[in-house]
Amino acid sequence: MQVEAHLQKIIDQEGKVHLTLIDPASQTxxxxxxxxxxxxxxxxxxxxxxxxxxxxxxxxxETVIKIKQKVDVPTILFPGSSAGLSSYADAVFFMSLLNSRDIGYVVTNQVLGAPLVYRSQIEPISMAYLVVEPGGTVGWVGDAKLIPRRKPEIAAAYALAGKYLGMHYTYLEAGSGADTPVNPEMIGAVKQVLGENKLIVGGGIRDAKAAKLCASAGADMIVTGTIVEEVKDVTAKVAELVSAIKR
Ligand code: 1GP
Known part of the structure; x- marks a missing residue:
């Protein structure tokens, strides 16, 4: 429980968490x-x-190894399938794409990956993964029955089901590179039913304003990937996002 406990401590002390997503397929x-x-x-x-x-x-x-050589913050796997596991990482979001039509993304990949997690030192962090319109690549790959943007009650019902199934985290995903992030009404409705359980929001967050809107609506953690891979000054961009969400 080290990484999960570490993230909880940051939330207790600083209010919110910022996570940087790196796709190993995007660069060396x-x-x-x-x-x-x-x-x-x-x-x-x-x-x-x-x-x-x-x-x-x-x-x-190799991506996990190189990153671990350079930084001392936790490395958390965000696997698209059981092939997305690496024994070199500190933790894994052990997630089920609850609104997938494909049982492979709901439970079969998890069954295939579980023995590797068991044999390794990777800390599993249980998570309900929910893909919201437009959904992007993950929506297509994961055969998601996309949650409509303007139906917060559907997202809340899924989040509640995940919580009752024992998942600690819920991730509201608009899809990497989405035009706009998940809207504040949906974030608020989901956080209301989650209570102390953690809510991650990602997909289409590019600037301080959007990050602040998601955090103020109830997200405990904000994920940014695309913008960090695109900008020249990564440190300045991340600092902008972090200062917008932390107290
Ligand atoms: C994708 O939610 C993450 O899974 C991050 O999205 O690439 O749009 O930041 P972006």
Whole structure:
């Protein structure tokens, strides 16, 4: 429970958590490590590593290893399938895409991956993963029955089901590179039913204003991936996002 306890401590002390997502398929392991280091200089709290396509095998292992050589914040796997596991990471979001039509993304990949997690030192953090419109690549790959943007009650019902099934975290995902993030009404409705359980929001968050809107609406943790991979000054961008959400 080290990473989960660490993130809880940050929430207790600073109110919110910022997570930087790095997709191993988007750059070399060396460049991924440079981005991670720059993000840590901007005060990100942990590095998530994963993606829907191509984030597996040697490329994934080397990306995790290089990142761990450069930074001392936790590395958390964000696997698109059982192939997204690496024994070098500190933790894994052990997640079920609850609104997938494909049982593979609901439970079969988890069954295939569980023995590896059991044999390794990776800390599993149980998570209900919910994909909201527009959903992007993960919505397509994960065959998600996308939650309509303007139906917060559907998202809240899924989140409640995840909580009752024992999941500690809920992740509201608009899809990487979404035009706009999940709206504040949906974030608020989900956080209301979750209570003390943690809510992560990601997909389409690019600036301080959007990050603040999501955090104020009830997100405990904000994820940014695309913008961090795109900007020249990663440290300045992450610092902008972090200062918008922390107290
Ligand atoms: C994707 O929610 C994450 O799974 C991050 O999205 O790439 O749009 O920041 P972005």
């Amino acid at each position: 392991p060396e460049r991924a490590a440079e981005i991670a280091l720059a993000a840590v200089k901007g005060d990100t709290d942990a590095i998530m590593i994963g993606g829907s396509t191509g984030a597996s095998g040697t490329l994934l292992d």
